Every structure is written in C-alpha cells, then in structure tokens.
Amino acid sequence: MAMPRFSVIVPARGVQGFLRHCLDSVLTQSFEGVELIAVDDCSDGGDGAIIDAYAAADHRVIALHLERPGGVGPARNAGVRSATGEYLLFLDGDDFLAPGALAAIDARLRAAGEPDVLLFDHDRIDVWEKRHGSADREFLEAHADTVFTAEDVPECLAVLPAPWNRAVRRDLWEAHRFAFADGPYDDVPVVFEALLAAARIACLDQVCVTWRKRRRGSASTVPGRHHFAVIGRYDAVFRALTGTGTGLGGGTEAARGVLFAHAAGRLLRIMEDDGRVRAGDRPDFYRELARLLRRHRPAGAELPTYLNSYAVYRSMQRAGTLRHRTAKTLRARRHRTARSVYRRYYGLQLRRPVDENLVVYAAYWNRGVLCNPAAIHAKARELAPHLRGVWVVDRRHREDVPPGVETVLVNSRRYWEVLARAKYLVNNANFSGTVHKRPEQVYIQTHHGTPLKKMGMDLRRHPAAAHGVSFLRMLDHADQWDYCLSSNPHSTEVWQRVYPSDYETLPTGYPRNDRYFTATAEDVRGIRAGLGIAPGTTAILYAPTHRDYERGFNPPLDLERFAEALGEGYQLLVRTHYFYGADSRLAALEEAGRILDVSRHPSVEDLALASDALLCDFSSLMFDYAGLDRPVVVHSSDWEAYRHARGVYFDLLSGEPGDTPGHIAADEQAIAEVFRSGRWADERSTELRAAFRERFCPYDDGLAAERVVRRVFLGEETLLPVVPMAERTVAPAPPEAELDGDAEPCARA
Structure with missing residues (x-):
C-alpha cells in the first residue's frame, strides 16, 4: 500500500457540533492521497461516536481513542505516532479545510522541491460567519516563489504560530523528536522549533484552512491564570533560538528581533483579553512577561518604554x-x-442575597406549567422538597395553572424579585425582559424539541424564519445558561453549534417524555375516556407544525375531506401549534362530529398516550412520539416549501432508516389509504420507527427528570445510567390497555 501524501491529524474533545464539517472538509477534497487520523481525547460528548462512524464508512479514517483526557497537545502527539504520510497537517476539530486545499498544497510542495515546511494562508470565521483575512497574507505573497530558511528570512517567525497553517515533513518531525507540550498553548514551542530546524521553507499565498473563532466553550475563551503558561512557552522558544535546551541552533540576532517583537505584541494582547486574563491578574501577568522580554531582548536593543513598569x-x-x-x-x-420603576426595583433586588431554596420555572414564553420544566418541577417536589418552585405565567394562562402551584405574573414587581433572588432558573425558551443572571444563580435551558428545522444562529440564512429575531440577544441569552438539556446526540451537535457558549450539556433525555414510561394501562384508559374516545376506536393525533412563512393557522390537510376518507372506526384528534388561538373552522368540524379539537388540552403527552398513531408533518412531536414506540405517518405535501423557507438538518422524506419515522403520504386520500389498508402499523412501519427511535430517543427511559434534579439541584456528580432500549417498558398502546389490567411502570436499571 502506497504511503499517503498527507496525514491530517484532528484532535477532538467537546467539538461534536462542528466535527462532521471538519472531517467532511478533509474527506471531500479532490486530492485523494490522504489519511485522516481523528483522535478522541476521551470526550464525554459525542465526538468518539462521530469518529467511529466516519472510520466505519471510509477506510482513510483512522480512529484513535485515548484512555484518559490529556488535552490537545497529547492528542496531536498520539496522532503523529500513528501517521504514515509524507507530510503532517494538523486541523482542530472545529476548523475546516477550504475546497481544493490539499491539491494546492501538494502542487506548491512539488514546485518548491519538497521543502521541510510549507506555510499557507488562512482566514477566520466568527459566530456571525463573517470571514476575516489573515495578517500573514502580505508576507506569504511576497515569498510565494522562494525557498528559504528562518535565518535567511526571519520574518517567517512572525507568521501566526499555529499548527494548522503549515505542512511539516514527517521525516523532519521524527528526526528532531518534536512533540506538542502538555497543557495550555501546547503548540507555541513546536511550531517555532520546526521553522528553526527546517533546511527549506516555502510559502503558499492561498487560503487553505478556516479557523473558527469560538465565542465560548474553548480553553482560549475561559479566563484564568492558566493563560500564564504562554509566557513559559515563549521562554522555551527563545532558548531554542539560541540553541540551548533543544539542540536546534541556527538562530540570529535578526531572528531574535523578529521573535521579540512578535512575542511582545502577542503577550500584551493576551493580557488585555478579558476572555483570558482577569483584570486582577494582569499586574502579575505583566511582571512575568516583562521579565521574559528583558531576559531575551536582542543585543543592543532598547527596551520599549512600556516595560519600565x-x-x-x-x-x-x-x-x-x-x-x-x-x-x-x-x-x-x-x-x-430610561429604566422603568420595575427595572430599578430589579436592580435593588439583585443586591439582596440569593435564596438557595428558590426555583423559578417558565415554559413556552409564560404559557403555563408545561413541558420539560413542568416534569422537573414535579420530580423536584418529590426528591428535593426543600426547594420552593415558582412559575412565571401571563394573565391569559394564569387560570390554567394546576391547584397548589405558586405563580407570579410576568413583568410584575414580584416577577423581578424572584428572578433576581432565585438560586435556579429553569426555562424551555426565554424569560421576558432583560435578565441579568448572577454568578451565584444556575440556569437550566431545557429546550422544547429535537431540531429538524434550523435553529439559533443557523436562522441567519433563512430570513422568513428569522424575521424580528435579535441574534445578539440570542447569544446573550445562551451565555446565561449553565446547563443545556439534550435528548439525543443529534441535538447535542446542533445546540453546540447554533448556541455557541460555554454551558454544560446534560444528555438526560427530555423530562416531559418520562410520562411515556410511567403511565399505566389505567392511565391510558382514563385519558381516552376523558376525551370521549370510544373503546375500539383508532385515535389518530394530528399535530401540524407552525410555518414561519404563513400567517395564522392554515392546515395543509383538508380535515373534513380526510375525516370523510377515513370512514368509521377512526377518531381524529387535532392539535394546532401553541402559537395559534381558537379557530372557528375547527369548532365547526368538532360540532359536526368530524374531529376532536384538542388544541387547548393541557398535556400533549396525555394526547400522545391516548392515540394509536401520530399523523404529523414536520413537528418535533414526532421525535418524542417515537419513544412511545407507536406508529407515525408523515404528511409530506409542502415539504419542499418548508425545507427551503425554514431550512432543515436532514431529509425527513429520504425513506432511509433513521431519517424517516414511518410511511409517507402526500394528500388526504393517500393518508386515509395508509390507515384503512393497515400499512400504518405494518412491518415496514415498525422497522422505520425502530431506527428512528434508536437515533433520536437514546436517553428517554423515564428517568430524565430525576437525572436533572439529582445532578443540578442535589449536586450529584454523575448522571443516572440510561436504561438499555430493550429493557425499557413504555406505556401500553390503547388496544393493550383496553384488554389488559394495569402495567408496571419502568424500573431503574
């Protein structure tokens, strides 16, 4: 087997939201002589599973899993040890190669006579996906047709010191036993040492890699004294330049001058970065960097005035x-x-002590005691009775709150008081107004669905859906989260990418879905009886999603025609999106006995339990319903319009296992035929549902709310283990519930 031209080494830990893009950017290159070594740094996220999936699908991918987390440097070193390519390239798991990059790098290497190091250009992309060119462009253009050494052209030492903007001959790396350091700024010494050791250096003035500048969630965005390590790294570089400690030699006073100016500028920028060095630590950082620069200043050079003190x-x-x-x-x-009276009152309350036993809950923009926050609240009452829960509601929904639940009206004086003083904030959307989360407070973002449609920062490409959205406010909100709940690895990847901040993701499953595992046959019978569903009737829950490009409720399905096509023996339950109010057309159909309008029913989980099947279009309810393990039929009539207007993360209609939850039908007659023929519950439906459930319901086992309460409210260090899929007991379907007695709820594994 021929030696690959390039070994691309990708360390991965906590980058699951970006890793697929990174790996695809390598594997889709037109140049094929590449091996991709992906190193899972013992990640507790989904990085390892993504890497394994790519390795199984493409022989060019080598999957490495470290036994214990070591950081980026040791992960890169592990990748180098497995490399067999002529040249080493390093790519961070949240960055990506430009199309045609490997072919351009290969061409320049050949034209330059196979140099030891090739420096190439990069650009930077921010959270808004604005691209920024590099400061290295001018230097790379000036030396695009030359080959040199660091002694000949010492300005090469001022090129951004990163491992991912250069290709290094593996022979050179191994001959000098180069290695990344362990700890912060692991790459600083080795990138300079490679340049100092290289007998031939070349440049390519083409952007080959895009560096994703993270807002939060990376070591470089967490302030602390660990950033002091960069000073020691530059000390090692200066020693290498003089030949002491590394055996490289070859340094000149000109090179020392370039490195001195570069180090001074970079270290001061790091010191002034609020995301790296805290204000209280800056005097100490300054003193250490000043000592470094005094110790290594070029001969005869005057110290800058700012180094005096x-x-x-x-x-x-x-x-x-x-x-x-x-x-x-x-x-x-x-x-x-300009602050209002309540805002001034809020400011005063922020000065009072936090109430360690107070939890504030809200759901769906203050619509009531619902969804994941409601399930967490119920479990907290059971496991943490010392905590007092208060729900934020608006005036329209205050009467819907169950008895015994304490509430506050949104934007009232009491609202601002509890927001200022509660230890815990739990929401599946946003709190109203400008909320300043205190450092002592803990914010749990539960979300309220698995993303099929584009979310968060991805909406910027879809103006119909993003109308009126403030992305700056969205980012500020995500910055307040301490915990982000995830129902599946797909959601974890999406949330990390579209809400880029440094919260901790908890793979708990959705607490609201616990009901599917704790409900009994008696519960199912009782819910159906309360809705007026006759025994033996096949109940179909129809839950169309909201369409951003339409005003008001315009059902894509002709409900009267569909009910007529179904015939006897079926009951159609219609659940409109919570954005819509009462609808006179639904009221007329209900009065005529065609449908049951359950839009205002307080629990969508109970509606799911009462139904035999779900008829949906693109609603996220399908992901929850799959955990109930009952048939799903997809109405597909306006998929293309929805996909283009809103944007989606995968093709729901592909028919591939894991993408499609059940049979697909485009109109009323076709849907009715799926049900009348019995295909809605056939073997194909079961197979598709099983694969969909495996992909999107891996954590839902009846214990999600307990995981959240124990981990966050009670401070337990680890999450309860997930019950294996084969050992879970879901609530019985209506036919079973009508025949059988009570069923045992899911027991903890």
Whole structure:
C-alpha cells in the first residue's frame, strides 16, 4: 500500500457540533492521497461516536481513542505516532479545510522541491460567519516563489504560530523528536522549533484552512491564570533560538528581533483579553512577561518604554482609551435614566442575597406549567422538597395553572424579585425582559424539541424564519445558561453549534417524555375516556407544525375531506401549534362530529398516550412520539416549501432508516389509504420507527427528570445510567390497555 501524501491529524474533545464539517472538509477534497487520523481525547460528548462512524464508512479514517483526557497537545502527539504520510497537517476539530486545499498544497510542495515546511494562508470565521483575512497574507505573497530558511528570512517567525497553517515533513518531525507540550498553548514551542530546524521553507499565498473563532466553550475563551503558561512557552522558544535546551541552533540576532517583537505584541494582547486574563491578574501577568522580554531582548536593543513598569504601561493605555470610556459612561447613564420603576426595583433586588431554596420555572414564553420544566418541577417536589418552585405565567394562562402551584405574573414587581433572588432558573425558551443572571444563580435551558428545522444562529440564512429575531440577544441569552438539556446526540451537535457558549450539556433525555414510561394501562384508559374516545376506536393525533412563512393557522390537510376518507372506526384528534388561538373552522368540524379539537388540552403527552398513531408533518412531536414506540405517518405535501423557507438538518422524506419515522403520504386520500389498508402499523412501519427511535430517543427511559434534579439541584456528580432500549417498558398502546389490567411502570436499571 502506497504511503499517503498527507496525514491530517484532528484532535477532538467537546467539538461534536462542528466535527462532521471538519472531517467532511478533509474527506471531500479532490486530492485523494490522504489519511485522516481523528483522535478522541476521551470526550464525554459525542465526538468518539462521530469518529467511529466516519472510520466505519471510509477506510482513510483512522480512529484513535485515548484512555484518559490529556488535552490537545497529547492528542496531536498520539496522532503523529500513528501517521504514515509524507507530510503532517494538523486541523482542530472545529476548523475546516477550504475546497481544493490539499491539491494546492501538494502542487506548491512539488514546485518548491519538497521543502521541510510549507506555510499557507488562512482566514477566520466568527459566530456571525463573517470571514476575516489573515495578517500573514502580505508576507506569504511576497515569498510565494522562494525557498528559504528562518535565518535567511526571519520574518517567517512572525507568521501566526499555529499548527494548522503549515505542512511539516514527517521525516523532519521524527528526526528532531518534536512533540506538542502538555497543557495550555501546547503548540507555541513546536511550531517555532520546526521553522528553526527546517533546511527549506516555502510559502503558499492561498487560503487553505478556516479557523473558527469560538465565542465560548474553548480553553482560549475561559479566563484564568492558566493563560500564564504562554509566557513559559515563549521562554522555551527563545532558548531554542539560541540553541540551548533543544539542540536546534541556527538562530540570529535578526531572528531574535523578529521573535521579540512578535512575542511582545502577542503577550500584551493576551493580557488585555478579558476572555483570558482577569483584570486582577494582569499586574502579575505583566511582571512575568516583562521579565521574559528583558531576559531575551536582542543585543543592543532598547527596551520599549512600556516595560519600565506596569503603572507606566497602564497610564499609556488609559490615555488611549479615555474617549472610549467617556462614551461608554454616557451610554450607561442614558440607559439607567430610561429604566422603568420595575427595572430599578430589579436592580435593588439583585443586591439582596440569593435564596438557595428558590426555583423559578417558565415554559413556552409564560404559557403555563408545561413541558420539560413542568416534569422537573414535579420530580423536584418529590426528591428535593426543600426547594420552593415558582412559575412565571401571563394573565391569559394564569387560570390554567394546576391547584397548589405558586405563580407570579410576568413583568410584575414580584416577577423581578424572584428572578433576581432565585438560586435556579429553569426555562424551555426565554424569560421576558432583560435578565441579568448572577454568578451565584444556575440556569437550566431545557429546550422544547429535537431540531429538524434550523435553529439559533443557523436562522441567519433563512430570513422568513428569522424575521424580528435579535441574534445578539440570542447569544446573550445562551451565555446565561449553565446547563443545556439534550435528548439525543443529534441535538447535542446542533445546540453546540447554533448556541455557541460555554454551558454544560446534560444528555438526560427530555423530562416531559418520562410520562411515556410511567403511565399505566389505567392511565391510558382514563385519558381516552376523558376525551370521549370510544373503546375500539383508532385515535389518530394530528399535530401540524407552525410555518414561519404563513400567517395564522392554515392546515395543509383538508380535515373534513380526510375525516370523510377515513370512514368509521377512526377518531381524529387535532392539535394546532401553541402559537395559534381558537379557530372557528375547527369548532365547526368538532360540532359536526368530524374531529376532536384538542388544541387547548393541557398535556400533549396525555394526547400522545391516548392515540394509536401520530399523523404529523414536520413537528418535533414526532421525535418524542417515537419513544412511545407507536406508529407515525408523515404528511409530506409542502415539504419542499418548508425545507427551503425554514431550512432543515436532514431529509425527513429520504425513506432511509433513521431519517424517516414511518410511511409517507402526500394528500388526504393517500393518508386515509395508509390507515384503512393497515400499512400504518405494518412491518415496514415498525422497522422505520425502530431506527428512528434508536437515533433520536437514546436517553428517554423515564428517568430524565430525576437525572436533572439529582445532578443540578442535589449536586450529584454523575448522571443516572440510561436504561438499555430493550429493557425499557413504555406505556401500553390503547388496544393493550383496553384488554389488559394495569402495567408496571419502568424500573431503574
């Protein structure tokens, strides 16, 4: 087997939301002489499973799993040990190669006579997906047709010191036993050492890699004293330049001057970065970097004035920022002046101590005691009775709150008080108004569905769905989350990418779905009787989703025609989206006995339990319903319009196992035929549902709410183990419930 031209090494830990894009960017290159070594750094997320899936599908992918987490440096070193390519390329798991990058790199290497190191250009993409060019462009263009050494062209040492903007000959790497360091800024010494050791360096003035600049969720965005490590890394580089400690040699005073200027500029930028060095740590950081620069200054060079003392440096900074600070102060004064009475009251409450036993819940923009927050609230009452739960509701839904549940009206004086003082905030959407989460508070974002449609920052490409959305406010909101619940690996990947912040994802399953595993046959019979569904009737729950490009409720299905086509023996339950109010057309159909309008029923979970099958279009209810293990039929008439207007993450209509939950039908007659013929519950339906359930319901086992309460409210370090799929006991379907007595609820494994 021929040696691959390139070994691309990708370390992965906590990047599952971006990893597929990264790996695809390598495997879809036109240049095929590549091996892709993906290293799972003992990730507790979905990185390892993604890597294994790619390795199973493509022989070019080598999957490595570390036994214990070591960080990016050791993961890269592990990848190097398995590499067999002529050249090493490093790519972070949240970055990606540009199309044609490997072919361009290969061509330049051949034209330059196979140099030891090839430096190439990159660009940067931010959370808004705006691209920014690199500062290296001018240098790379100037040396695009030359081959040199670091002694000849010391300015190469000022190219951004990163492992992913260069290709290094593996022979050179192994001859010098290069290795990434263990800990923060692991790449700083080795990228310089490779340049100093290289006998031939070449450049490529083409963007070959895109560096994704993360807002949150990476080591470089977490402030702390661990960033002091970068000073020691540069000390090692200076020692390498003089030939001490590494055996490289070859350094010149010109190279030292370039490296000195580069190090001074970069270290000061790191010190001033609020996301890296805290204000209280800056004097210490400054003193260490000043000692480093004094120790390694080029011969005969004068020290910059700012290195005299931290006080001198800070006074120079203040002079340059006075105008900015004055403008900021004036804006803050205007903001304070414009506050309402309640907002001023909120500010006062923020100064009071946090109530360690107070939990504030809200769901669906204050529509009542619903969804995942309601399930968590119920379980907290059982397992953590010392906690007092208060629900935020609006006036329209206050009467719907169950007896014995404490509430506050949104935007009332009491609302701002409990938001300011509660230890825990639990929501499946957003709290109204501008909420300032205190450091002592804990925010649980439960979400309210598995994403088929595009969400979060992905909506920027879909103006019909993004109308009126403030993405800055969306990001500010995500920054408040401490925990983000996930119902499946697909959701985990999407949430990390579209809500980029540094919360902890909890793979708990959705608490609202616990009902599907705890309900008994008696519960099923009781719910059906309460709805007026006659025994022996096949109840079909029809739950169409909201369409962003339409105003009001315009059902894509002609309900009267469909009910007529179904005939006797069927009961159609119609559940409109919660965005819509009462509908006179549904009322008329219900009065005529054609349907049951269950849009205002307080529990969609109970409606699912009462039904024999789900008829949906693109509603996320299908993902929850799959956990109930009952048939799903998909109405597909306007899929193309929905897919283009809203955007989707996978092809629901592909018919592939895992994508499609059951039979697909495009109109009323076709749907009715699926039911009348019995195909809705045939072997094919069962197979599709099983694969869909495996993909989207791996954590739903009846214990999701308990996992959340124990992990967050009670402080347990680990989550309860997930009950294996084969050992779960779901609520009996209506025919079984009508024939059998009570069924045992799911027991913990």
